[in-house]
Amino acid sequence: MQKILVAHDGSKSSEKALKKALELAVNFNASLSVLSVIPELYLTELPDMDRERIFESLSTETTNTMEKIRKSLSGKSIEVKTLIRQGDPAEKILETANKMKVDLVVTGSHGKHGTKKFLLGSVSAKIVDYSKYPVLVVK
Numbered sequence: 001m002q003k004i005l006v007a008h009d010g011s012k013s014s015e016k017a018l019k020k021a022l023e024l025a026v027n028f029n030a031s032l033s034v035l036s037v038i039p040e041l042y043l044t045e046l047p048d049m050d051r052e053r054i055f056e057s058l059s060t061e062t063t064n065t066m067e068k069i070r071k072s073l074s075g076k077s078i079e080v081k082t083l084i085r086q087g088d089p090a091e092k093i094l095e096t097a098n099k100m101k102v103d104l105v106v107t108g109s110h111g112k113h114g115t116k117k118f119l120l121g122s123v124s125a126k127i128v129d130y131s132k133y134p135v136l137v138v139k
């Protein structure tokens with residue numbers, strides 16, 4: 001196993017996924033890429049100004065979180081990359097996995113805004129369904 005991609009949305013569940021992914025990367029001496037996707041805002045009825053402000057704040061939050069992660073992992077023996085994309089989260093995670101030809105995709109079972117009513121979150125469910133590569137969903 002050489003390349004591990006972990007999807008991070010700032011949720012507790014994705015923190016658990018990151019921990020597990022890190023543990024695996026260290027054990028396999030694999031590279032670890034941490035990906036966060038800034039979601040598109042489909043709230044079309046919002047005025048442009050509000051949409052821009054929400055997007056700005058999401059971007060800042062994501063950049064800060066990824067910077068913290070990058071710093072916290074900088075002392076590790078493995079190669080770590082943080083990536084930020086924009087768009088539909090599941091699509092961007094799958095697209096990145098394909099481009100990188102990863103050996104494993106790691107996600108949390110749930111995310112930030114979902115409900116625990118479902119067994120899996122919508123993003124992790126889509127990744128499990130459509131990924132060409134093995135997926136580890138961390139609970």
Ligand SMILES: Nc1ncnc2c1ncn2[C@@H]1O[C@H](COP(=O)(O)OP(=O)(O)O)[C@@H](O)[C@H]1O
Nearest residue numbers: 007008009037107108110111114121122123124
């Ligand atoms: N915007 C995102 N960027 C990166 N990873 C994400 C994103 N959204 C979700 N994920 C990944 O998918 C996992 C499950 O989240 P999700 O399916 O969105 O659950 P929920 O429906 O509870 O929000 C997260 O723990 C994270 O690993």
Ligand SMILES: [Mg+2]
Nearest residue numbers: 111112113114
């Ligand atoms: Mg979510």
